Amino acid sequence: MSGGKHHVFRRFAVIAKPYWLSEEKWKARGLLALAVLLLLGQTGFNVLLNEQTGEFTSALAAKDADRFWLSIRQCVAIVVVAVPIYAFYYYVRDTLGIHWRRWLTSRFLDRYLADRAYYELNASGAIDNPDQRISEDINAFTQQSLYFLMIALGAVIQLIAFTGVLWSISRELVYFLVIYAIAGTFITVVVFGRVLIGINFLQLRREADFRFSLVRIREHAEAIAFHRGEEPESFQAKQFFQAAFINFRRLLRAQLGLNLFQYGYSFLTIVLPSAIIASQVISGELEVGRAVQAAGAFTAVLGAVAVIVDHMEGLSRFAAGIDRLGTFSKTLAARAVERRDAGGRIESAWGAHLALEQVTLQTPGHERTLIGDLSVSVEPGQGLMIVGDSGGGKSSLLRAIGGLWDAGAGRIVRPGPEEMMFLPQQPYMVLGSLRSQLLYPDRARQVSDEELYRLLERVNLPDLAQHFGGLDAELDWAKVLSIGEQQRLAFARVLLARPRYVMLDEATSALDVGNEEGLYRELAATSTTPVSVSHRPALLKFHRQVLELTGDGNWRLHRADDYRFG
Structure with a gap:
């Protein structure tokens, strides 16, 4: 079990440490220090209340009214001051938690979206449900980290505060408590700990898989x-x-055993302290109130030293969450090393035009060669049309040109990312307004409404804005627009951005011939050069070359004027 604990502690440190050394470290440390001070105040009030409980119990037993009412007034005064302390403690703790979650979520999102990590992880299936790990596991991690940290600190403070009280009343209780707590903790960790952590880890995954099936x-x-x-x-x-x-069901059975042990362990503490000091009370060595105070102190100290016994179920879920988040973090960090140590890679170089030099393209795991020793240059204004049977590598070649796939050999020269755009067959409709759809991905760009309206007319969507309530109408565009309308809207992005090259992967497949030719004529009137995957003869006139992929790794390059579809 110790190896497992060290594994969890290491992963916890890797995830948690950066925040406390980040640019927000002083705010975080200040909130943590304030929470600890409030926690100290809580423990102090607990000691005072426990003392007054014993005092008015003794006053009742002695039938001393003045002593009783004095104790009651002191209890009320303590409560009046304690209530704000308790309330502000939870406010400060949860404020720290939400700031930590914001920082950690931003960190994971940056790493997840950097260098197309999200694309590679999705393609490889190396990590299940990354969305849940970012949205739910980070939230649970920050909340439970602070929860258990404060429980641990509270246990230490409570142990120090109440041990002296208990020692002054009965040393026998202290000796018994130490043995009882050590035995209980050992049994809980060894018998229940490892099993519960494994089952909780699996439960998180099973729940995420079920949720994903509903999302699909x-x-x-x-x-x-x-x-x-x-x-x-x-x-x-x-x-x-x-x-x-x-x-x-497995988890319930494991928790049943833990609950049987926990409740038996807890209920015995009601009887055992009284049994140990009963002879002193009966003989008159201890007042009844002191016995009540001793029982309260015993419960407080036991709660401090047996914190693992009392919270094993929650700790096991916490450890499972740390494991999931730690695995995600480790996978993101290991990507660069894996890419460096993998097989052959296609080199990339920046240039004014697009060229593929002796490119051999393989699937990402190097299992299959799709295209061998391909050399082709696409000069500005001289479009390239890529044809071939389904599964021949046409879309894969566009992925390689875009830098998504790089398994293989050779070199691809391409303009910078801002000079190239890619339109897939299924357009991507972003969340937001119609204006956002047109400006994506550069939504900060300043474009007048008049220019956007003219743009919609150019792609044969003149009434779209008016029909849906204007350029700033926010709808689920993937649902309210047909695929053909989505493809025309995506084409409008290209006409607005005017990149040097645009990769079109069956990007007009849902359009009739008239709309398709109209879009390509608009494109031809700009300085953008198309590289199109298509099987429609009507598009040949908009390209200078045709690259035919035979499907067996071979290829042929034709003049567009001479090519005829079979």
Whole structure:
């Protein structure tokens, strides 16, 4: 178990440490120090209340009214001061938690979106449900880190504060308490700890898989409805839930054993302290109130030294969350090393035009060669059309030109990222307004409304803005627009941005011939050079060369004027 604990502690340190050394470190440390001070105040008030509880109990037993009412007044005064201390403690702790979460979320998002990590992780499947790890696991990590940190600090403070009280009343209770706490902690960690951590880790994954299956149904609702795929989708979602259900049953059985032990361990503390000091109370050596005070101190000290016993269930879930977040962080950090140590890579170079020099393209894991020893140059104004059978590597070649795939050999010379754009067959509709759709990805760019309206006319969407409430209307554009309208809107982005080259992967497949030719004529009137994947003969006149991929790794280059589709 010690190896497992050290593993968890190392991962916790890797995730947590950067925040406390970041640009927000003084704010974080200040809030933490304030929370500790408030926690000290809480413990101080607990000691005072425990003392007054024993005092008015003794006063009642002695039938001393003056002593009793004095103690009650002191209790009320303590409570009046203690209530704000308790309230502000939770406010400060949770304020620190939300600031920590904001910083850590931003850090993970930056790493996840840097250097197309999100794309490679999604393609490889190396990490399940990264969205949940960023949205939910980080939230749980920051909240539970502070929760258990404060519990640990509170336990230490409580141990120091109440041990002296208990020692002054009964040393036998102190000796018994130490043995009892050590035994309970050992049994909890060894018997229940490792099992619960593993099952909780698996439960987080099972729940995330079930949630993802439901998200897929929502995202692909129309396709499922057309195929009448409700039955298989229901079966698959139920399978994911069944896996979560079965694992949760395992978790319940493990927790049942832990709960039996915890409650037995806890309930014994009601009897044992009284049994140990009963003879002193009966003989008159201790007042009844002192016995009550001793029982309260015993419970407080036991709660401090047996903190693992009392919180094993929560600690196991916390450890599982640390493992998931730690794995995610480690995977992001290891990507650069893996890329460096992997097989052959296609070199990249910046240049004024697009050229592929003896490029051999392979699938990302080097399992298959798609294209061998390809050399082709695309000069500005001389478009290239890529044709071939399905699965021949056309879209893969565009991915290589865009830098998404680089497994293989050779060199690709390309302009800078701001000089190239890519339009897939399924356009990406961003969250936001119609204006945001047109300006994406440079949404900070200043463009007049008149220019945007003219742009919509150029792509044959003259009434789109008026129909949906103007350029600043915010809708789910992927749902309210047809695929053809989405493709025309994506084309408008190219006409506005005017990149040097645009990669078009069946980007007009949902359009009729008239709309398709109209868009390419608009493109030809600009300085943008198209590199198109298409099978439509009508587009040949907008290109100078045709690259034919045969599907077996070979290729042929033709003049567009001479090429004929088979």
